[in-house]
Every structure is written in structure tokens, then in C-alpha cells.
Amino acid sequence: MGISLKVLVEDTGSEHQALGKEHGLSVYVETPQSRFVFDCGASGLSWRNALLMGVKLTRVEFVVISHAHYDHAGGFPSLLERVKIRRLYTGPEFWEEKFAAAPEGRKYTYLGAGFTASDLQDWQVEQNICEDLLPLDDTAWLVGAFVRQEPMETIPARFVRGEEKRPDDFRDEICLVLREGDGVALVTGCAHPGILNMVRTVHERLKLPVRSVVGGTHLKEASAERIERTLAALRGMGLCRMALCHCSGDAVRERLAVDDVAGCSLGTGDFIELQ
Numbered sequence: 001m002g003i004s005l006k007v008l009v010e011d012t013g014s015e016h017q018a019l020g021k022e023h024g025l026s027v028y029v030e031t032p033q034s035r036f037v038f039d040c041g042a043s044g045l046s047w048r049n050a051l052l053m054g055v056k057l058t059r060v061e062f063v064v065i066s067h068a069h070y071d072h073a074g075g076f077p078s079l080l081e082r083v084k085i086r087r088l089y090t091g092p093e094f095w096e097e098k099f100a101a102a103p104e105g106r107k108y109t110y111l112g113a114g115f116t117a118s119d120l121q122d123w124q125v126e127q128n129i130c131e132d133l134l135p136l137d138d139t140a141w142l143v144g145a146f147v148r149q150e151p152m153e154t155i156p157a158r159f160v161r162g163e164e165k166r167p168d169d170f171r172d173e174i175c176l177v178l179r180e181g182d183g184v185a186l187v188t189g190c191a192h193p194g195i196l197n198m199v200r201t202v203h204e205r206l207k208l209p210v211r212s213v214v215g216g217t218h219l220k221e222a223s224a225e226r227i228e229r230t231l232a233a234l235r236g237m238g239l240c241r242m243a244l245c246h247c248s249g250d251a252v253r254e255r256l257a258v259d260d261v262a263g264c265s266l267g268t269g270d271f272i273e274l275q
Contacts, residue, residue: 002032002273002274002275003029003030003031003032003139003140003178003179003180003185003273003274004029004030004271004272004273004274005027005028005029005038005178005187005214005271005272005273005274006027006028006029006053006055006269006270006271007025007026007027007245007266007267007268007269007270007271008026008027008028008037008041008046008047008049008050008053008055008268009021009022009024009025009026009041009045009046009049009075009268010024010025010026010245010246010266010267010268011023011024011245011246011247012245012265012267012268013267013268013269014267014268014269014270015269016052016053016268016269018052019049019052019053019268019269020045020048020049020268021045021267021268022041022042022043022045022071023042023071024039024041024042024043024046024070024071024072024074024075024246025039025041025071025072025189025190025215025216025245025246026038026039026040026041026046026072026075027039027187027215028050028055028060029140029176029178029187031136031137031139031140031178032137032138032139033137033138033139033140034061034062034136034137034140035059035060035061036060036061036062036063036064036136037060037063037064037079038063038064038066038176038187038189039064039065039066039072039073039189040063040065040072040073040074040075040076040079041071041072041074041075042070042071042072042074042075043074043075043078044075044078044079044081045075046075046079047075047078047079047082049268049269053269057079057082057083058083060079060083060085061087062085062086062087062088062089063076063079063085063087063088063089064088064089064090064136064142064174064176065088065089065090065094065113065189066091066173066174066175066176066188066189066190067091067094067170067172067173067174067189067190067192068090068094068095068096068098068112068113068172069098069111069112069113069190070110070111070112070113070114072189072190073112073113073114073115074113074114076088076113076115077114077115077119077123080123080125085125086124086125086126087125087126087128088120088125088126088127088128089127089128089129089130089134089136089142089174090127090128090129090130090172090174091129091130091144091171091172091173091174092129092130092131092144092171092172093171093172094113094127094129094172095116095117096161096162096172097110097112097161097162097163098110098111098112098159098160098161098168099111099112099159099160099161099165100158100159100160101157101158101159101160101165102158103158108160108165111159130142130143130144130174131144131145132144132145132205133205133206138179139178139179140176140177140178140179141176141177141206142174142175142176142177143174143175143177143198143201143202143205143206144171144173144174144175145171145201146173146193146194146197146198146201147197147200147201147204148193148194148197149197149200150194150196150197150200152226152229152230153193153194153195153196153197155167155168155169155170155192155193156221159192168192169193170192170193173189173190173191173192173193175187175188175189175191175198175202175215176188177202177206178274179274180211180212180274180275181211181275182208182209182211183208183209183210183211183238184202184206184208184209184210184211185210185211185212185213185214185241185274186198186199186202186210186212186213186214187214187215188213188214188215188216188217189215189216189246190215190216190217190218190246190247191215191216191217191218192218195213195217195218195219195230195234196230196233196234199213199234199237199239200237203237209237209238210237210238210239211238211239211240211241212239212240212241212242212243212274213234213239213241213242213243213244214242214243214244214266214272215243215244215245215246216244216245216246216247216248217230217244217247217248217252218247218248219247219248219249219251219252220247220248220249220250220251220252221249222249222251222252224251227251227252227255228255230252231252231255241263242263242264243263243264243265243266243272244263244264244265244266245265245266245267248265253265
């Protein structure tokens with residue numbers, strides 16, 4: 001048995017037109033040893049789609065949330081209405097509130113998870129925090145605390161956090177890493193810390209080459225020059241496949257099939273398998 005990833009919800013649709021779509025991301029993951037959900041979308045739509053896709057939510061053993069934005073965490077409470085989940089994996093400082101600041105700085109929009117640490121206690125869910133490297137099973141790991149060394153990978157100033165509305169450095173963000181052949185696949189929620197920073201950190205922590213990147217890369221606001229430089233750098237790192245979705249943006253989707261990197265866009269209802 002290999003590893004499979006099924007997109008329960010994403011910003012775009014697929015040939016399965018009965019499935020709903022929303023701004024967000026949720027992926028059902030099966031490894032030889034575990035069955036879990038990576039991110040929960042913005043609402044309960046992921047779980048309705050799961051039923052239509054034949055995904056048995058009762059088999060879900062735990063949940064991983066990549067970061068505390070609503071479009072990745074907001075669907076978690078509604079999952080608990082359907083199945084009993086005892087473990088939630090997050091990064092550190094997950095509970096600090098998140099906002100988007102308007103350009104003029106006169107208003108803010110709440111972007112947080114929509115539930116609290118106190119809620120988690122009431123639901124009898126144990127929070128497990130990934131500080132840097134945390135194994136999930138023999139073929140899956142979580143990685144966080146990404147080393148920021150790529151100058152062009154900056155975080156938009158509108159993202160702020162906490163009561164003081166400080167610039168959000170997304171120290172809560174983590175990624176999923178899955179065994180793939182002689183290397184690994186990196187699964188991201190949004191890659192706010194920068195996809196190059198994340199790939200390099202994963203390589204350094206696990207001492208394995210990153211062969212695939214799956215998920216959101218938050219390149220939708222990137223310039224054409226940054227997209228080209230990013231793709232060139234990833235090719236230079238030995239990347240073989242990009243399967244992108246959510247916040248990656250139309251421009252990078254159009255540039256996926258370049259040189260020796262096989263690319264595809266993932267929509268709601270799509271799935272891929274890792275060998």
C-alpha cells in the first residue's frame with residue numbers, strides 16, 4: 001500500500017460537479033500506518049464532500065492543521081460533530097488571534113481559527129505541538145520552525161496577529177512530509193514562510209531530497225519574476241513534481257509544466273498517489 005492524498009475541499013472544482021468548493025483546503029491522507037486529515041477547510045463542506053467521495057470519516061485517527069487561519073482550521077469543530085477525534089497536531093502559538101489589516105490601517109478582519117484552547121479541553125481533544133520535527137508514523141512527519149533565508153520570500157504586511165496587531169511571521173505554520181521513493185513529498189497549507197525556505201528546511205531536518213510539493217504556495221500575489229526564480233530554484237533542488245492548489249494562484253498554475261518538473265493543479269475531489 002502506498003500513500004494517497006484526496007482533496008476534500010479547495011478553491012476550485014473538478015469533474016465531480018456535485019462536490020462543493022470554497023476558499024480553503026482540506027486533504028484526507030492515508031499512509032500504510034495512519035489515516036488522518038490535513039487541514040479542515042473553512043466550514044463543514046469538507047465533510048459533506050467526503051461522503052460523496054466515499055471517504056469514511058470514522059477511520060480518521062487524528063487531524064493536522066497547518067496554521068490558524070480560518071480557511072484551514074474553521075471546519076474542525078464541525079468534524080467533531082461527526083466523529084470522535086482525540087488528537088490535534090498544530091504548530092506553536094496556534095491560539096494567538098490572526099487578522100488582516102486594511103491598507104489604510106483603520107480596520108481589521110478576523111482570520112483566526114474560530115475556536116480556542118478552552119474549546120479543545122471541553123471537546124477532550126489533546127493538542128500535540130510540532131516545534132521543529134515530529135514523526136507521525138514511519139512514513140510521515142511534521143516540520144515547523146522554518147529557517148528564513150530566502151530574501152524574496154516576504155510575508156504581506158496586511159497579515160497581523162495578537163492584540164497589538166503585530167506583523168504575523170507565521171511561526172505557527174507547519175507542513176506535512178511524506179515518504180516518496182528515495183525522497184519525500186512536502187504537503188503545505190499556504191507556505192506563508194516561503195516555499196523555498198520550507199523545502200530547504202525539510203531537506204536539512206530529514207537529510208532526504210524533496211521530490212514533490214503538494215498544496216498551497218501563496219504565490220498568487222507574487223510577481224512573474226519571483227515565480228520564475230522560485231520554479232528555477234525548486235528545479236535546482238531536484239524537485240520532480242508540483243501538484244498545487246488553493247493560494248498558489250493562476251499565474252503559477254499556468255507555469256507548472258516547465259522543463260523537467262511535472263506539474264498539475266489540484267481541485268476539489270482530485271487525488272494523487274505517492275510511490
